[in-house]
Amino acid sequence: MCTDVPVLRDDVLTLRGHRADDVDRVLEMASDPEMGRWTTVPTPYTRADAESFVFETVPRGWSDGSAMSWAIEYDNRFVGNVDIRGQGVVADIGFALHPDARGRGLMHRAVELALAYAFGQAGKRVVQWKAPVGNLASLRVAHACGFTLDARVPDMIDLRGDVRDAWCGSIRAGDSTDPKSTWWATTFETERFRLRPLAETDDERIRETLDDPVSRTYLFGRPSPLTIEHAAAERTRKWWTAARGETCTWAVTDPADDLYLGDITLLDIDEVTGAEAGFYTHPDSRGIGALGETFPAVVEHAFDVLGLRRLTLFAADSNTGSKALAESAGFRWFGTQPLAARSGGVFEDLVGYELLRP
Structure with missing residues (x-):
C-alpha cells in the first residue's frame, strides 16, 4: 500500500491512495460482468486478485513511475479507479467505476482531476485513451472530458486472447477539457x-x-x-x-x-x-x-x-x-x-x- 499518493479533490469527490478497506469494493467492482467484458481484469476475479492490486500493483506503479493510480472516493467510500500509465511524456489513461456509482457523472470529474495533475505536476504532454469498440460508457467519458476522438483502429486490443478493434482518442497539455464535438443523440x-x-x-x-x-x-x-x-x-x-x-x-x-x-x-x-x-x-x-x-x-x-x-x-x-x-x-x-x-x-x-x- 502506498502512503505518499497525491490527494486530489473537487467539491464532490476525492482521488487518493488505495487502502486496505477498499479491497472488498475492488473485488465487487472487478467481478461485475461489464468489467469482464470490457477490460483485462482476470475472470473470474478473486479476493487474492483484489489484494494483489491494492497492495502490490498500485504501489509498484507509483514506486517505479510506470503508473499513477488513484482510488476514487465518493460519499466516504471507494467507488472506482483512475490510472495515468507510462513513464514518458506520452501516457495513457484507464478508469473504472463500481456498479453502484455509475450514472452520476463521477468519472468525468475523476478524469479531469487526474488529467490536471498529469499535465501539471507530472509533466505529461499527451494522454491517450483507447477502449474496445462498443464500450459506450468509456466513449462517453472520453468525449465529455475533451479527448479528440481520433480513430477506430482494427485489432488493437487483446482481451484475454480475444482480439478487438479499438476506439482511440487523445488530449494534449493545454487543451480544453470541454467536448471537441457535438454528440448528436436525442429522443x-x-x-x-x-x-x-x-x-x-x-x-x-x-x-x-x-x-x-x-x-x-x-x-x-x-x-x-x-x-x-x-x-x-x-x-x-x-x-x-x-x-x-x-x-x-x-x-x-x-x-x-x-x-x-x-x-x-x-x-x-x-x-x-x-x-x-x-x-x-x-x-x-x-x-x-x-x-x-x-x-x-x-x-x-x-x-x-x-x-x-x-x-x-x-x-x-x-x-x-x-x-x-x-x-x-x-x-x-x-x-x-x-x-x-x-x-x-x-x-x-x-x-x-x-x-x-x-
Missing part, C-alpha cells in the same frame, strides 16, 4: 412512435432489416450472409460517428415495447451543407406508416432542435417509396446523376432532393 416522440438512439438490444432487428431482400436491392456491398456481428458493427459505427459530430441516428420504435421498427440517420452533418438523410425499415414494419409519420418529424427536429439549415436525400430512380417519402416531407428535386446508383446489381440514375430550413 422524442410522435403520435404513435418513439425515436431514440440505437441500443445493443436492436442488433437482431438491425440484422433482419439489412439482410432483407428489399433492403439489399438498394443497400449494395453488404456481407452475405449478414450476421449479428455485422449488425453490431453497424450500430457501433453509428455510435462513434455520432460522438464525433458526423451523424445522428434514431431507432424508430413502438413506445409500448421499445421494439425497433427501423432507423433514420442524418449523415455528414456540417454547419454549411447540412446533412444527408437516409433510412431503413424492418420488413415486418412496412405498411404501418412508421416512416411516413416519423421522417417528417425528424426533418422538423433537425431544423428546430439540432439547428441544421439544409437537408438532402438521394434515392435510386426505381425506389419509388423513398422518392415519395422525400416529396411528402417537403423535399424538392434538384438534380439527377445518370447511372450513379446500383439497385439489385443494375446501374440506374440517382435522384437528388433538398430542403432548406424555413
Whole structure:
C-alpha cells in the first residue's frame, strides 16, 4: 500500500491512495460482468486478485513511475479507479467505476482531476485513451472530458486472447477539457412512435432489416450472409460517428415495447451543407406508416432542435417509396446523376432532393 499518493479533490469527490478497506469494493467492482467484458481484469476475479492490486500493483506503479493510480472516493467510500500509465511524456489513461456509482457523472470529474495533475505536476504532454469498440460508457467519458476522438483502429486490443478493434482518442497539455464535438443523440416522440438512439438490444432487428431482400436491392456491398456481428458493427459505427459530430441516428420504435421498427440517420452533418438523410425499415414494419409519420418529424427536429439549415436525400430512380417519402416531407428535386446508383446489381440514375430550413 502506498502512503505518499497525491490527494486530489473537487467539491464532490476525492482521488487518493488505495487502502486496505477498499479491497472488498475492488473485488465487487472487478467481478461485475461489464468489467469482464470490457477490460483485462482476470475472470473470474478473486479476493487474492483484489489484494494483489491494492497492495502490490498500485504501489509498484507509483514506486517505479510506470503508473499513477488513484482510488476514487465518493460519499466516504471507494467507488472506482483512475490510472495515468507510462513513464514518458506520452501516457495513457484507464478508469473504472463500481456498479453502484455509475450514472452520476463521477468519472468525468475523476478524469479531469487526474488529467490536471498529469499535465501539471507530472509533466505529461499527451494522454491517450483507447477502449474496445462498443464500450459506450468509456466513449462517453472520453468525449465529455475533451479527448479528440481520433480513430477506430482494427485489432488493437487483446482481451484475454480475444482480439478487438479499438476506439482511440487523445488530449494534449493545454487543451480544453470541454467536448471537441457535438454528440448528436436525442429522443422524442410522435403520435404513435418513439425515436431514440440505437441500443445493443436492436442488433437482431438491425440484422433482419439489412439482410432483407428489399433492403439489399438498394443497400449494395453488404456481407452475405449478414450476421449479428455485422449488425453490431453497424450500430457501433453509428455510435462513434455520432460522438464525433458526423451523424445522428434514431431507432424508430413502438413506445409500448421499445421494439425497433427501423432507423433514420442524418449523415455528414456540417454547419454549411447540412446533412444527408437516409433510412431503413424492418420488413415486418412496412405498411404501418412508421416512416411516413416519423421522417417528417425528424426533418422538423433537425431544423428546430439540432439547428441544421439544409437537408438532402438521394434515392435510386426505381425506389419509388423513398422518392415519395422525400416529396411528402417537403423535399424538392434538384438534380439527377445518370447511372450513379446500383439497385439489385443494375446501374440506374440517382435522384437528388433538398430542403432548406424555413
